[in-house]
Amino acid sequence: QVQLQESGPGLVKTSETLSLTCTVSGGSISPYYWSWIRQSPGKGLEWLGYVFYTGISKYSPSLKSRVTISVDMSKNQFSLKLSSVTAADTAVYYCGRHASAYNWFDPWGQGILVTVSS
Amino acid sequence: DIQMTQSPSSLSASVGDRVTITCRASQSIGTYLNWYQQKPGKAPKLLIYVASSLQSGVPSRFSGSGSGTDFTLTISNLQPEDFATYHCQQSYSMPTFGGGTKVEI
Numbered sequence: 386q387v388q389l390q391e392s393g394p395g396l397v398k399t400s401e402t403l404s405l406t407c408t409v410s411g412g413s414i415s416p417y418y419w420s421w422i423r424q425s426p427g428k429g430l431e432w433l434g435y436v437f438y439t440g441i442s443k444y445s446p447s448l449k450s451r452v453t454i455s456v457d458m459s460k461n462q463f464s465l466k467l468s469s470v471t472a473a474d475t476a477v478y479y480c481g482r483h484a485s486a487y488n489w490f491d492p493w494g495q496g497i498l499v500t501v502s503s
Numbered sequence: 504d505i506q507m508t509q510s511p512s513s514l515s516a517s518v519g520d521r522v523t524i525t526c527r528a529s530q531s532i533g534t535y536l537n538w539y540q541q542k543p544g545k546a547p548k549l550l551i552y553v554a555s556s557l558q559s560g561v562p563s564r565f566s567g568s569g570s571g572t573d574f575t576l577t578i579s580n581l582q583p584e585d586f587a588t589y590h591c592q593q594s595y596s597m598p599t600f601g602g603g604t605k606v607e608i
Binding site: 429445446479487488489493 | 547553
């Protein structure tokens, strides 16, 4: 079955850009939507944005100016870039698949903890 | 944004109990409501989608109901492996999640 795996640095300096990649195995990037969701320590889940396999993306208004999500079909991967990070961006970042723009998420990656510190 | 409010934020229960968790949307979302189970250190796992459809492989003791603004997740005959945090998520518009309900022993 389809599996997702997040990868990237676990520590990012304040004001720099957080970059993560989600690798999809056991299935194709198309024809799905792919999202990034984060969970701050002890907090709830926050959707960051999605990319469609065609490259069309949509972002949460609260982060729109800082987030970019892109897809690389040749590598069966999609990526997250979050700029100008602060301590408030410290969280576990998950990637997830969905079948339409607004839908349930299944499956999810295992998650990766990213800590922002000076 | 559509705000999702879960209650209670935590509850204590025993094996064999029937547990009900409530999720309320700030506006009508039809049946575009999904439920997830999350265990410590793990990713959320889809349990129920579109309010009442059971995801494949999920035990039948889990059930969901509701429409409009008010939804419930019910776990009948609580099992030891069901102690976890449960999240609701609306998929009517830009996804938002409830704050979670921790089910403890």
